[in-house]
Amino acid sequence: MSQQTADEILDASYLEVRAKVLELAAVLDRLDRAPGGTERSPRRDQLTQAIEMLLADDPDRAAKVQHWFSRQYDPDWKTKLGVETPSTK
Amino acid sequence: MDFIDPHIHMVSRVTDDYETLARMGCVAVSEPAFWAGFDRGTVDGFRDYFEQLTAVEPKRAAQFGIQHYCWLCINAKEAENVSLSREVISMIPEFLDRPGVLGIGEIGLNKNTKNEATVFLEHLELAIKYDQPILIHTPHLEDKYQGTRMILDMLCDDSRVNPDRVLVDHVEEHTVSEVLDRGFWAGMTLYPVTKCTPDRAADMIERHAGERLLANSAGDWGISKPTAVPDLIFTMRRRGMDEALIRKVVHDNPVEFFSKSKQFHYTPR
Numbered sequence A: 001m002s003q004q005t006a007d008e009i010l011d012a013s014y015l016e017v018r019a020k021v022l023e024l025a026a027v028l029d030r031l032d033r034a035p036g037g038t039e040r041s042p043r044r045d046q047l048t049q050a051i052e053m054l055l056a057d058d059p060d061r062a063a064k065v066q067h068w069f070s071r072q073y074d075p076d077w078k079t080k081l082g083v084e085t086p087s088t089k
Numbered sequence B: 001m002d003f004i005d006p007h008i009h010m011v012s013r014v015t016d017d018y019e020t021l022a023r024m025g026c027v028a029v030s031e032p033a034f035w036a037g038f039d040r041g042t043v044d045g046f047r048d049y050f051e052q053l054t055a056v057e058p059k060r061a062a063q064f065g066i067q068h069y070c071w072l073c074i075n076a077k078e079a080e081n082v083s084l085s086r087e088v089i090s091m092i093p094e095f096l097d098r099p100g101v102l103g104i105g106e107i108g109l110n111k112n113t114k115n116e117a118t119v120f121l122e123h124l125e126l127a128i129k130y131d132q133p134i135l136i137h138t139p140h141l142e143d144k145y146q147g148t149r150m151i152l153d154m155l156c157d158d159s160r161v162n163p164d165r166v167l168v169d170h171v172e173e174h175t176v177s178e179v180l181d182r183g184f185w186a187g188m189t190l191y192p193v194t195k196c197t198p199d200r201a202a203d204m205i206e207r208h209a210g211e212r213l214l215a216n217s218a219g220d221w222g223i224s225k226p227t228a229v230p231d232l233i234f235t236m237r238r239r240g241m242d243e244a245l246i247r248k249v250v251h252d253n254p255v256e257f258f259s260k261s262k263q264f265h266y267t268p269r
């Protein structure tokens, strides 16, 4: 549980978050104005999706966004890389 | 508040940083062996580096009343050179009985390759053979989740590894729970640019009640802030978090974890 009330958190971070949202908006505008900026690209799509994830009603947004930007974990990695641990030997 | 930075690369910092840390309440630091910014070519290069970590830095720190501890290994970036890694691993025991050597680290993965995993496993053997605590580096950015899971697999596959004597560093929101749930200690790195901010670290502390959690600056030769731990203390205070909880994360937890090494001799002032 947070020691601060929602109002206190907003008092402390409202302007900072406002500035971060504006920064995002400005980068997206800049991308649109740039040559090739309106074309789709994997990185742009990844960012767009991440921004959409912020709007979800979810108590784990930070972890979900982290996962979104992460490579997948393959439980079979030891066989694929040919690595032996005490449990595979 | 007295604090300990459990992961900082002082060999790459100027003496003024020791002074600043001391002024801000730093009583001890622990310095894991890491990459020097270039790949070292010979085992003697590492011997000199370990000399610097075990003899030079403790003296430099002591001038400001700071205790200096260290961890030894060849880091994941240089593990691609498996033969050199093996030479370094077999030389490390020369230094394990030096005062201030807490264990093996920071070992881990960087790009999650086969060679990195091989050298990681050989370091584990070394740590087990000499009964040493372990400090672990997890990869950054998109490789962090995969690499952290691979590291946890390798640690948990070996029943001789005691999770309570292992610190997994650079955890973030998507890796912290898994590390703590499996009984390991977890370190959060407060980097000014690419990694965790003091507020995000405070969020993780809030969610996990600070249990087995440490915070560090990982200050090195790159853009980093050696005073990141005092920044976290300031942020937690501003958020009204309990003084005892702050002290637990920045002081008591490092003391408890380091005490798993018989070479840690510390009395709070």
Ligand SMILES: [Zn+2]
Pocket (backbone or CB within 6 Å): B007, B009, B032, B034, B106, B137, B218
């Ligand atoms: Zn490091």
